[in-house]
Structure formats: C-alpha cells, structure tokens
Amino acid sequence: MLLYTCVRTKEQKQKIPMPTPLRIRDRGGLLVPQRVFLLWLRNVDRAVRTVASENGIALYGKNIIKVTSQQVNAMDHLSELFRMAVRYACKMKKFKTTDSTIKIFHKMWQTKIVNARVNEFIVAHQLGEAERQGDPLMKGGLTLRDELYSMAKKKL
8 A cells, every 4th residue: 555655547647748668568567656756756767877887997996785775764864755755645635654665665766766777777887898809799699679779879
C-alpha cells in the first residue's frame, strides 16, 4: 500500500509530460513517483554522479558500483529527504506507516536507482571507449537501446 501512496496513478501519469520514447517503452508499467519525491531523486542523482564519473572509474575500477552504493547510502540527508516525502505523501492520502517500513522502502528504491544510474554510466563509458578504439561493437555486442543511444549521440 505504501508503494501506491508514493507513486502516481495511471490517470495522473497520463497527464504528465513524458518523452515519446519513454512513453512507448512504458506500456503502463513504469512507476512514476509523486512530485514530492523530486528533490530526493535529484539529490540521489547528484550523489551518484559525483562518484560514477570518469574520475571514479579511474579510482575505483570494477568496484565503482559497490563504492558508489556505499557512499550514497552513507549520506544521511538523503534518507531524511525521503522520509519527509513519504510522510507528506502518506498524509495527503490519509495512510499511516511506520519508520521501519519507510526505511526498508527507502533502501529498496535508492538501491535500484543507484544501480541503474551507475550501470547507465558504465555502458556509456564502455561505448565511449569502444568508439575511441575504433571498435564498432563492445564485447558481447550492443543491445538495441545502446545502439540507438550511440547513434543519437553521434548525430548530436
């Protein structure tokens, strides 16, 4: 129930502007958080980008996912922002929850976001490296998403 309190309904989701490619990929299954979570999401994204960067790859190498996750999880202000957003969303929908449930929910969402963002950076980094070395494909080949992304990047 807490999940449905924190994400937008199908009707609310249809009203928000969403890029066409994302809307096509969504097929109704994408969870779009309530507006109150945007500050937390921005801060998580900034925290991930400070570690998941070219400097981070140079420093941590293959351990970048683990290090990024540890550093982001150590930022107490992120959990407090999340807690405030959940409490507000619950208050608006007249739903009660416990701190332990909020803590579990925060860890779950933050882990998913951190892993997705770091993996996205790693794929972009590998594409850049392959392009610099003149390799048309990465080891194992490209996924359709990666191929489309690299084509769009070349056009820009």
